Amino acid sequence: MSKHSIPVTKNLHPQLPSFNMDEIAFGKNFTDHMLVADYENGEWKNVEIKPYAPFQVDPSCATLHYGQTIFEGIKAFKNDKGEVVIFRPDQNLIRFNTSAERMQMPTIPEWIFMEGMKQLIDLERAWIPNKPDSSLYIRPFMIAMDPFLGVRPSNTYKFMIILGPSGAYHAAPMKILIEQHYTRATPGGVGFAKNGGNYGGSLFPVSLAQSKGYDQVLWTDAIEHKYVEEVGMMNVMFVIDGKIITPSIEKGTVLKGVTRNSSITILREMGYEVEERFLSVEEIVDAHKKGLFTEVFGVGTAAVVSYISRLAHGEYVMDFDIDSLKVAPALKNHLHELRMGNIVDKHGWLQHV
Ligand SMILES: *Cc1c(COP(=O)(O)O)cnc(C)c1O
Numbered sequence: 001m002s003k004h005s006i007p008v009t010k011n012l013h014p015q016l017p018s019f020n021m022d023e024i025a026f027g028k029n030f031t032d033h034m035l036v037a038d039y040e041n042g043e044w045k046n047v048e049i050k051p052y053a054p055f056q057v058d059p060s061c062a063t064l065h066y067g068q069t070i071f072e073g074i075k076a077f078k079n080d081k082g083e084v085v086i087f088r089p090d091q092n093l094i095r096f097n098t099s100a101e102r103m104q105m106p107t108i109p110e111w112i113f114m115e116g117m118k119q120l121i122d123l124e125r126a127w128i129p130n131k132p133d134s135s136l137y138i139r140p141f142m143i144a145m146d147p148f149l150g151v152r153p154s155n156t157y158k159f160m161i162i163l164g165p166s167g168a169y170h171a172a173p174m175k176i177l178i179e180q181h182y183t184r185a186t187p188g189g190v191g192f193a194k195n196g197g198n199y200g201g202s203l204f205p206v207s208l209a210q211s212k213g214y215d216q217v218l219w220t221d222a223i224e225h226k227y228v229e230e231v232g233m234m235n236v237m238f239v240i241d242g243k244i245i246t247p248s249i250e251k252g253t254v255l256k257g258v259t260r261n262s263s264i265t266i267l268r269e270m271g272y273e274v275e276e277r278f279l280s281v282e283e284i285v286d287a288h289k290k291g292l293f294t295e296v297f298g299v300g301t302a303a304v305v306s307y308i309s310r311l312a313h314g315e316y317v318m319d320f321d322i323d324s325l326k327v328a329p330a331l332k333n334h335l336h337e338l339r340m341g342n343i344v345d346k347h348g349w350l351q352h353v
Contacts, residue, residue, distance in 0.1 A: 004047075004111050006035070006119050011051035016126055024129065024165045026137065026302065031124040031163040035116045038145075039106050039157035047112055049120055052162065058147035062154045068144035069196040070099040073301045075137055075166070076121055076353065078130040079341040085350040086138070087301075087339060089117060091258045096140060099193035104153040105142055113140060117161055121353045129165050133336070137166040137302070166302075173309035173322050174298070176231055177214040178281055179205055180314070183222040184230065185253035191229075192252045199233065206232070218311065220281065221253065227278045229253055234298035234306060235260035238284065239327050241292040244274045259299040259335075262349065266334050272327065281313055288318045295320060297328040305332035 011032040019029070030052050037047040063069045072092045078084050093114060097107040117138060121128075128136040140161045144154030182205035185191020190198060202217075209217045216232035229247050230236055235257040237246045244267055249256050264274050287293040298306035305328050311318045337343045339350070 004115055006116060007048045008033070008119075008123065009048065009050040013051075021129055021165060024134070024167045026166045027164060029164050031127045031136075031165070033120060033123055034163075035120045035159075035161040037108075037112050037116070037159045039159070040155075042106075044106070044109060044112060044159070047116065049116075049123065057145070060147045060149050062144040062146045062148060065149060066144075066151055067195065067197040067200075068103055068105060068154055069141065070096065070103055070105065071139060071141035071194055071196070072096050073137065073139060073194075074117075075135040075301055076128060077135050077339045078125075078128040079339070080130070081341065082130075083341065084121065084125060084128060084353040085339065085341070086117070086121070086353060088258050088262065088349045089114060089138075089351055091261070092140070095194065095256060095258075096142075099195055100142065102190055102193040103195050105144070105157060108140075108142065108159055112159065118351075118353050120161055120163065124163055125353075127163065127165050129167070131167070133304075134165070134167050137164045139164070173307040174215040174231075175213065175310040176216050176218050176296075176308050176312070177209040177212060178228070178311065178313040179209070179217040179219050180225045181205075182208075182217075184219040186222040187251050187253060189222075189253070192249070192255060194255065202233075214310075214312070221251075226280050226282070228281060228284070230255065231296075231298040231306075231308070234300035234303060237263065237295075237297055237299060237327075238279060238293065239295035240284070240287045242273075244272050244327065245279050246274065246276055248276050248278055257300055259301055259304065262335070263299050263305075263331055265347065266331060267327070270330065270334070284311075285313060285316060285318075293318065295325050295327050297325075297331075299331075304335055305329075 014032040033049050034052045035049050037044050074089050074092050076086045100107045142159045145156040145158050146154035218231050219229045221227040247254050267274050296308045309320055
């Protein structure tokens, strides 16, 4: 399969086969092995697969203080024939290296990311659930390693890939509050990069929304809080007057989601008109008052398609009957069937392991 043979140290105390695959929780359980590579003296070295385990960092490690850290989220699936496929990992590699450049980190060579991921998954095949909506979550990440408190790019880094079995995520429809004060991303900032700080900064506003009975916030633009951008850690799509509208990525404040991109293609193939543009809260509320706003949903790797049952702007509350949704369930089903190998993969989105 691969040009590069990555050395493997087997885990002598694996959790499998005794691990109970019926009790998997997203982000809590990890497989028996991980991939690690070090960046030193301007090059990547020591690429290896070894037992999943904690590792040491110096208390002055740059990542801990200044947040030079990026990640990706990808999924692998086992279909009914027992084949293992990864959904569009090439797109995650491109985004990972875009994030790396923005955070002044070294890019990762394709072979370490792709072959490393495939060799690791191949070793952990038994960890991939084959229940509906279950998958193997793949988390590549890179952290700065210099033990140094000066603010400058680190000279040393670690790249790692860890894997975790994942059941259905965010299965319940979400209640969303439109954010009118706090900001996720600003033009010229790092919103388009998947770097750690973006997520740490979102926790407080989300907790405020939760204290008001919501699950997440719908982020709006940083300047006027007028245009919608993303829902939580997902891209967002609106169905207004039969058309699908999703916020434009051109200002760099909306993450360029792989699920977003795939959904736009699929929805257009289904015959829907899809617009990528700026969409104001005013336009949304206005469409709701006219009865034209019929659906809103989140799209992202972790939750795939997430239904939204309530969207509120201050006192103005918009409710959606989950049973009467059309677009979101059709999209969700299409993505599911594609990954399960039941629909022809005409765009070559699935990579076999
Ligand atoms: C990862 C992420 C998404 C979704 O991107 P996918 O490639 O579809 O997983 C959307 N928004 C934010 C902020 C994200 O971090």
